[in-house]
Amino acid sequence: MRVAVAGLGWWGKQIVSSLSKSEKFSVVAAVDPMPTDEARQFAQQHGMELAVDLAEVLGRGDIEGVILATPHRLHEQQALSALEAGKHVFCEKPLAMTAAGAQRIVDASARQGKVLGVGHERRFEPAIAEVMRMVRAGELGQLLHMEANVSHDLFRKLDPSNWRLDRKHAPAGMMTAVGIHVTDIFVALAGAASSVRARTESLVLAEPVRDFTTATIAFDSGVQATISFLSVTPFHGRIAVFGDKGWVEIVSEGNVDQGLPTHLTYCRGTGVPRTTRTFDAIDAVLANFETWADAVAGRVKYPFIAAELVENIRLFEAIVQSSENSGETVVLR
Structure with missing residues (x-):
């Protein structure tokens, strides 16, 4: 499964490192609006393209899923944008900051026929x-x-x-x-x-x-x-x-x-x-x-x-x- 990871903070890096052990994933891109030198080096080490805007990866037909490891208040809008772009979404917890927001995400997932994953490991x-x-x-x-x-x-x-x-x-x-x-x-x-x-x-x-x-x-x-x-x-x-x-x-x-x-x-x-x-x-x-x-x-x-x-x-x-x-x-x- 070809995926992009949004957010290259501590947990985003943990996710990429974990997925590198799996034959089921290919992390082809990462998104970070203000990448540090450390983030650039990490992306290079893992063979990932580095984008500064989520929209850059949402328009790519070769990316099947988007993993959100971003600040919590961004989850709802980013998940909705990814689902509307036809991507499967894995969202770190919390799924949203409100129940109404969570409902909008699960409704969009059902409407688009996409699988919604959540970081409740x-x-x-x-x-x-x-x-x-x-x-x-x-x-x-x-x-x-x-x-x-x-x-x-x-x-x-x-x-x-x-x-x-x-x-x-x-x-x-x-x-x-x-x-x-x-x-x-x-x-x-x-x-x-x-x-x-x-x-x-x-x-x-x-x-x-x-x-x-x-x-x-x-x-x-x-x-x-x-x-x-x-x-x-x-x-x-x-x-x-x-x-x-x-x-x-x-x-x-x-x-x-x-x-x-x-x-x-x-x-x-x-x-x-x-x-x-x-x-x-x-x-x-x-x-x-x-x-x-x-x-x-x-x-x-x-x-x-x-x-x-x-x-x-x-x-x-x-x-x-x-x-x-x-x-x-x-x-x-």
């Missing part, structure tokens, strides 16, 4: 996939509650001018970088959210950057959830899911790009010995991209439901609204 991690399988197989009984704390201190190394610290592109602290992966999983398991209360604070980093985000979520299904994400503490990754017949917890040793294992603990009853499993890391980013490529080729169905993508952004939008209004309860429906 956590679903492809073996431990996450096992938790989702267990819940859907009923091994935990009736789903009751979910909780997560996924945090890291990578943002402390960023220049204050970096767009990832800009509340226009990254509101509610770590939600766009980390939290939206967790809510994607929770929406996939529990369905649409009905209400949320969220708070953000700055205790270490200079305003307006937020140190942490916390939220409590209620779902239409009756399931409850609590989440917290910190941007000033060493890596911590924990997700737990509770049912009336058992619970399961996964603890990751490192971020998705670090290649470290994840440990799963399963409890199926009081007094019953718990079972533990360790899952070695895989390149979940590449697994997601290759599944998208297979879906474009008609070999598989891409495993993200359009309604789930929209509902995740609806929840994200509500978390931002609540956090910006002193933790007020936001009712989604």
Whole structure:
């Protein structure tokens, strides 16, 4: 599949490097409106043409798909432009900044008959996939509650001018970088959210950057959830899911790009010995991209439901609204 990557920042380079290991992709072009010498050298090393405007690649008939690794507020318009140009689109998270924007993207994808990929690679991690399988197989009984704390201190190394610290592109602290992966999983398991209360604070980093985000979520299904994400503490990754017949917890040793294992603990009853499993890391980013490529080729169905993508952004939008209004309860429906 011949593709172009828009955005040659840290993550755009990670994507190109990951795709270079796959026989399913040929990255023929990259787009960067203000390329640095480092970006030019990177493009040359990977045999990519370098364009400064997305329109330059959208008009090319030899490019089948466009991968968006650009600042978040650009995603909606860029995805719509690529779809209208007849390209398959893989958009990094968040898909859009509003539920209405996400709906416009999934509608355009359906209208154009194109496959929409989304950068929620956590679903492809073996431990996450096992938790989702267990819940859907009923091994935990009736789903009751979910909780997560996924945090890291990578943002402390960023220049204050970096767009990832800009509340226009990254509101509610770590939600766009980390939290939206967790809510994607929770929406996939529990369905649409009905209400949320969220708070953000700055205790270490200079305003307006937020140190942490916390939220409590209620779902239409009756399931409850609590989440917290910190941007000033060493890596911590924990997700737990509770049912009336058992619970399961996964603890990751490192971020998705670090290649470290994840440990799963399963409890199926009081007094019953718990079972533990360790899952070695895989390149979940590449697994997601290759599944998208297979879906474009008609070999598989891409495993993200359009309604789930929209509902995740609806929840994200509500978390931002609540956090910006002193933790007020936001009712989604």
